[in-house]
Amino acid sequence: MSGAESEQNTSEQPPKKKGPSSGVYFKIFGYILTAGWIGFVLAASGGESSHPLFDYIFIVPLAGWIIGMLVARFIAKKSETNPS
Numbered sequence: 001m002s003g004a005e006s007e008q009n010t011s012e013q014p015p016k017k018k019g020p021s022s023g024v025y026f027k028i029f030g031y032i033l034t035a036g037w038i039g040f041v042l043a044a045s046g047g048e049s050s051h052p053l054f055d056y057i058f059i060v061p062l063a064g065w066i067i068g069m070l071v072a073r074f075i076a077k078k079s080e081t082n083p084s
Contacts, residue, residue, distance in 0.1 A: 023072070026068070026072070030064070030065060030068060033061070033064065034061040034064070034065075037057075037060055037061055038057060038061070041053055041054060041056065041057045042057075
């Protein structure tokens, strides 16, 4: 083996594993939390829309998704400015 071949082998990086990004897992987690919250509200209120907890059936998941999107944007910007 010549010196040029060994230099090429050491400078090559191993191939990255193919698979879903971490964002996909966070979306699935968000879907599960949303479904869990809606199920909890329906169970706690007995399905009655006059129950006080029923007022928050869609507000809480919406707020969670908005906060999650803001956090994801903040993390993405921070990782762009500080590559490690």
